[in-house]
Structure formats: C-alpha cells, structure tokens
Amino acid sequence: MINLKSIKTRLFLWYIGSLMIVIAYFLLFIHYFTLPYAIHILIGIFIILAIAQFITLFKITKSISTLSSKIKLISSENLEEKITGTFGEDEIGELTHSFNSLLDRLHQAFKREQQFIADVAHELKTPLSTIKSAFEVALSKPRSIKEYEKVIEESIIETDQLSQTLKNILDLAWSETPVSQNNGKKFNLTELVADLYEIAQKLAVKKKIEVILSSAPDMFIIGFKEKLARVLLNLIDNAVKYSPQRGKIEIILEKSPTKALISIIDNGQGIAEEDLPQIFNRFYRGSKTDKVLGSGLGLAIAKSIITLHHGEMIVKSKKGKGSTFVVVLPLTS
Numbered sequence: 001m002i003n004l005k006s007i008k009t010r011l012f013l014w015y016i017g018s019l020m021i022v023i024a025y026f027l028l029f030i031h032y033f034t035l036p037y038a039i040h041i042l043i044g045i046f047i048i049l050a051i052a053q054f055i056t057l058f059k060i061t062k063s064i065s066t067l068s069s070k071i072k073l074i075s076s077e078n079l080e081e082k083i084t085g086t087f088g089e090d091e092i093g094e095l096t097h098s099f100n101s102l103l104d105r106l107h108q109a110f111k112r113e114q115q116f117i118a119d120v121a122h123e124l125k126t127p128l129s130t131i132k133s134a135f136e137v138a139l140s141k142p143r144s145i146k147e148y149e150k151v152i153e154e155s156i157i158e159t160d161q162l163s164q165t166l167k168n169i170l171d172l173a174w175s176e177t178p179v180s181q182n183n184g185k186k187f188n189l190t191e192l193v194a195d196l197y198e199i200a201q202k203l204a205v206k207k208k209i210e211v212i213l214s215s216a217p218d219m220f221i222i223g224f225k226e227k228l229a230r231v232l233l234n235l236i237d238n239a240v241k242y243s244p245q246r247g248k249i250e251i252i253l254e255k256s257p258t259k260a261l262i263s264i265i266d267n268g269q270g271i272a273e274e275d276l277p278q279i280f281n282r283f284y285r286g287s288k289t290d291k292v293l294g295s296g297l298g299l300a301i302a303k304s305i306i307t308l309h310h311g312e313m314i315v316k317s318k319k320g321k322g323s324t325f326v327v328v329l330p331l332t333s
C-alpha cells in the first residue's frame with residue numbers, strides 16, 4: 001500500500017507529476033492550435049505542482065533543521081532527555097525515534113560506568129582506610145613487638161585483597177575493550193585444562209577437597225589463552241571458596257560437534273535463587289559470602305571474556321546442593 005506520509009513516496013509522486021507535465025506540454029504543443037484553453041490547462045497544472053513541491057520541500061527541510069537544532073542541545077549532562085516535537089510518521093519521525101533509543105542506550109551505559117567508578121572507589125577506599133586506622137591505632141602508644149607484628153600481618157592481608165581487586169579491575173577493563181578476536185592464537189584447550197587441574201588441586205588441598213578431571217583429547221580453539229585460563233581459574237576459585245571441607249570438585253572437558261564444553265561442578269553451598277540473576281554483575285556478592293574474601297568481580301570478568309570469544313556461560317545451582325558452571329566455546333579444526 002502507498003504510504004502518503006513517507007517522504008520517499010511524496011517525492012516520488014511529485015517526480016511522476018513533473019514527468020506528466022512535461023509529456024502534457026509536448027502533447028499540447030503539438031495540438032496547440034486545435035485544443036481550446038490548452039495554455040490555461042498547462043499553466044494550471046504547473047502551478048499546482050509548484051505549490052505541492054514547495055510544501056513538501058519546506059516541510060522536509062523544516063523538520064530536518066528542527067531535529068538538528070535539538071540534537072545540538074544534547075550533551076553528556078542531559079543524555080536522559082528525549083527529542084520531542086511535532087515529528088510525523090515519515091522518515092524524519094523514524095530517525096527521531098531511532099535517535100531517542102540511541103540516547104537511551106547511551107544514558108544507560110553512562111549510568112553503568114558511573115556506578116562502576118563509584119563501586120571501584122568504594123572497594124579501594126575501604127581496605128585503605130582500614131590499613132590507615134590500624135597504623136594510627138598502633139602508633140597511638142608504645143606497644144609490644146607481638147602487637148606490631150599482628151598489625152603488619154593484618155595489613156598484608158588487606159593489601160593482598162587490594163591488589164587482587166586492582167588486578168580484577170584491570171582484567172575487566174581489558175575484557176571490555178573492543179579487541180578483535182583475530183588477534184587470538186590457536187591453542188590446545190586440553191593442555192590448558194590439564195594445567196589448570198594441577199592448580200585446582202593446589203588450591204583445594206587446604207580444604208581437603210577432592211578434584212577430579214575428565215577430559216577429551218586434543219581440542220583446539222582460537223583465542224587468548226591466558227584470559228581463558230583466568231576465566232576457568234575464577235570458576236575453580238569459586239568452587240573451592242564456596243565448598244565445605246572435604247568437598248568434591250569435578251572438571252569436565254567435552255566435545256560437541258563444533259563446540260568445547262568445560263564444566264566446573266562443585267557440591268558446595270550453592271546459590272540462592274534470588275542471587276542467580278545477579279551473580280554476573282560487577283561487584284555483586286551473594287548473600288552468604290560474609291566470611292569469604294572476594295570483591296564480586298570474578299564472574300563479571302569471566303562472562304565478558306567468554307563473550308569476547310563468542311562463547312557462552314551456563315549456570316545451574318541449587319542452594320545447599322552445589323553449583324555447575326558450563327563454559328561453551330567454539331572449536332577450531
């Protein structure tokens with residue numbers, strides 16, 4: 001159906017009208033002396049077309065200049081504002097609509113970044129002020145060597161946590177910077193998982209957790225080996241952290257026709273249903289993590305590295321029963 005509100009249709013109709021007037025002009029020219037009022041008809045059609053053209057072009061240029069002057073008023077301070085006005089249902093109305101939804105997406109991204117900076121500042125400020133006040137208290141009066149040692153030991157734990165958080169933030173920044181996956185290299189995933197299995201055993205030894213590996217041979221993928229190792233280590237670290245003494249962790253590497261599936265399964269505390277949709281958010285920590293050190297960045301980093309590799313992460317978990325995290329990555333031949 002012809003949409004008369006569309007600029008394209010209106011211009012097209014005007015173009016057809018102009019063509020017809022040229023044809024009419026020639027026909028009238030040929031029969032000039034035989035047709036009555038020939039010249040009057042021609043002038044009449046010409047005037048109608050000229051008025052139609054003027055109205056169409058005036059409307060188009062007016063809405064374009066209104067739109068452009070409204071766009072000029074938008075800056076990072078008023079991204080939440082929308083472009084309003086009497087834009088019709090034509091292409092300019094459509095452009096305004098698309099521009100408004102772009103503004104909306106930018107505003108959300110801006111808000112997320114601001115929240116992230118606020119969270120980072122908070123995460124760094126807390127351990128720093130804890131260290132500072134511990135030193136101030138220690139210096140407030142003479143103390144025994146034992147007391148000084150205790151303050152230093154506690155501060156070392158805080159600085160470790162601080163540098164871990166900083167490392168996490170840098171990793172997150174890396175994984176969210178657009179890089180081409182073409183820069184990645186082909187590597188043997190089976191070998192990487194075997195190396196990580198050894199690290200997992202070392203991490204688990206303190207809690208006497210048993211780690212089991214079941215792995216398919218020679219699976220190759222293209223990507224950033226160290227970053228993917230980081231993903232799997234974050235998952236293994238969580239499995240160890242959120243499992244009780246003498247728990248059990250399984251690492252399974254499987255092959256589907258075109259994909260590699262790496263599952264990290266634990267029988268630990270599991271994740272509450274209300275926590276599940278949020279665990280991949282930056283700085284989100286579950287409700288039962290008071291005694292466990294962490295900054296809530298591990299899974300956010302893991303997820304964005306996996307997305308960069310065109311993979312996906314699936315989680316299944318039941319409170320009190322344990323959790324399964326599955327990383328799916330495209331294989332290469």
Ligand SMILES: Nc1ncnc2c1ncn2[C@@H]1O[C@H](COP(=O)(O)OP(=O)(O)OP(=O)(O)O)[C@@H](O)[C@H]1O
Nearest residue numbers: 238239242270279285286294295296297298299323
């Ligand atoms: N295997 C797991 N078992 C139980 N809960 C988990 C598991 N993995 C993640 N979680 C929950 O998801 C939350 C987010 O995990 P994430 O790894 O992002 O942060 P974190 O472990 O708290 O801190 P970080 O990894 O930065 O040291 C955790 O706080 C925890 O509540």
Ligand SMILES: [Mg+2]
Nearest residue numbers: 238294298299
């Ligand atoms: Mg973690």
